[in-house]
Amino acid sequence: MSCSGIFEGSSINCSDPLAVGIEQRLFLANLEDVASFTPDGTETNMVTAITMESGKKFFEFEGVKQSISTQSEYTPKPYSVGYKHTVDFSVFNVTASQRRNLEAMAFQPQVAIAYGPNDSSLGNGAFEILGINAGLEIVTNIRIPADNETGGAYRIQLATPDAGGIESQLPSVFFSTDYATTLTALLALKV
Numbered sequence: 001m002s003c004s005g006i007f008e009g010s011s012i013n014c015s016d017p018l019a020v021g022i023e024q025r026l027f028l029a030n031l032e033d034v035a036s037f038t039p040d041g042t043e044t045n046m047v048t049a050i051t052m053e054s055g056k057k058f059f060e061f062e063g064v065k066q067s068i069s070t071q072s073e074y075t076p077k078p079y080s081v082g083y084k085h086t087v088d089f090s091v092f093n094v095t096a097s098q099r100r101n102l103e104a105m106a107f108q109p110q111v112a113i114a115y116g117p118n119d120s121s122l123g124n125g126a127f128e129i130l131g132i133n134a135g136l137e138i139v140t141n142i143r144i145p146a147d148n149e150t151g152g153a154y155r156i157q158l159a160t161p162d163a164g165g166i167e168s169q170l171p172s173v174f175f176s177t178d179y180a181t182t183l184t185a186l187l188a189l190k191v
Helices: 096-107 179-187
Strands: 025-030 034-039 046-052 059-062 069-074 083-091 110-115 127-130 137-143 154-159 172-174
Touching: 069 127, 083 110, 083 127, 096 137, 096 154, 110 179, 127 179, 172 179
Parallel strands: 046 172
Antiparallel strands: 025 059, 025 110, 034 046, 069 083, 083 154, 110 127, 127 172, 137 154
16 A cells, blocks of 8 residues: 555446446454455455464355445544445344354454455455454344344344444455455355
């Protein structure tokens, strides 16, 4: 990253427009369960490998239609810059075990990986890691059993904490060689 200002422009590729949307699969782990994120030697916002602590894994939450979404936004601070990462998702399992799981989520910061479709317009930016530095804390956990919009699912929102840390960058890109190789590496991290 250059602290001296912008260093490149951008153009629109009309023959390969940017793909919109994300796959309805979200991967979550306790931030403390990640041993390391291996940064790319050149791109400061790119991670080429993720190593988990012994016996630890990511957990997959499946979505449908648009039940999983992510967002990042610039949040100026008095003496620094920061970014707020946000993940919204539905949990369609309301068993006692899943309820304990969602309660436990409130005690540890999380890290999330979401990704877009296999589309050339995304280049090496299809896979995003949110919460890589400060983690994501649970902001909302709500269930309305008779709600037609959510189908009675839990609606969960995780976000960068308001106190105790900020994300210093936009979500990092997770990329290893190509889309298929990166997806294989991601699937190897989950339970």
